[in-house]
Amino acid sequence: DQQVKQNSPSLSVQEGRxxxxxxxxxxxxxxxxxxxxxxxxxxxxxxxxxxxxxxxxEDGRFTVFLNKSAKHLSLHIVPSQPGDSAVYFCAASAYxxxxxxxxxxxxxxxxxxxxx
Amino acid sequence: DAGVIQSPRHEVTEMGQExxxxxKPISGHDYLFWxxxxxxxxxxxxxxxxxxxxxxxxxxxxxxxxxxxPNASFSTxxxQPSEPRDSAVYFCASRRExxxxxxxxxxxxxLVL
Numbered sequence: 726d727q728q729v730k731q732n733s734p735s736l737s738v739q740e741g742r743x744x745x746x747x748x749x750x751x752x753x754x755x756x757x758x759x760x761x762x763x764x765x766x767x768x769x770x771x772x773x774x775x776x777x778x779x780x781x782x783e784d785g786r787f788t789v790f791l792n793k794s795a796k797h798l799s800l801h802i803v804p805s806q807p808g809d810s811a812v813y814f815c816a817a818s819a820y821x822x823x824x825x826x827x828x829x830x831x832x833x834x835x836x837x838x839x840x841x
Numbered sequence: 842d843a844g845v846i847q848s849p850r851h852e853v854t855e856m857g858q859e860x861x862x863x864x865k866p867i868s869g870h871d872y873l874f875w876x877x878x879x880x881x882x883x884x885x886x887x888x889x890x891x892x893x894x895x896x897x898x899x900x901x902x903x904x905x906x907x908x909x910x911p912n913a914s915f916s917t918x919x920x921q922p923s924e925p926r927d928s929a930v931y932f933c934a935s936r937r938e939x940x941x942x943x944x945x946x947x948x949x950x951x952l953v954l
Contacts, residue, residue, distance in 0.1 A: 768945030771943070814884060831885075
């Protein structure tokens with residue numbers, strides 16, 4: 726059972742337009758959310774995060790929105806650039822009492838293609 | 842800092858052979874994670890360590906998989922015997938404190954024929 730879902734495997738956007746990547750989660754214990762970006766042949770790199778006490782976090786062209794009631798978060802990239810073409814992973818963190826630590830659960834990723 | 846270092850970057854082996862993947866975490870990071878990425882399942886956590894001690898290995902798929910962390914700067918993930926369905930990209934990641942960002946290595950692309 727996937728606790729973090731990215732229902733769109735791929736997304737194509739014109740350069741300069743807005744890219745919106747979506748993520749849904751089922752576990753209400755998640756209290757911290759992250760987005761990672763991955764280029765081919767590289768490991769995922771951290772992009773932006775948001776705590777469950779907030780509903781928005783902005784960093785330059787990247788904004789993450791969190792809707793806790795809907796268990797939904799989204800990543801907005803404005804304006805989109807060809808260099809943003811990558812796979813974007815949504816991740817959620819919760820405290821695992823059995824392990825005594827926080828663990829990340831990742832979605833399957835969305836491949837973003839920004840067309841020049 | 843050089844970041845998380847993984848070796849080899851690519852591994853091609855035949856079914857039944859032993860495979861050993863290696864990871865050097867970022868210095869000073871107390872947590873080390875092993876992930877596997879496949880098209881079907883995405884990024885799955887296999888096992889993680891805190892201060893060299895395995896904390897949660899519930900993601901390890903079978904007894905054929907084992908991981909060790911003999912010291913703070915080195916970890917291995919071993920598959921013995923390997924099977925074609927083990928073909929995937931294996932990532933190592935590390936982080937310092939409990940809620941800080943995880944930093945990933947470049948991954949090892951494993952192909953088992």
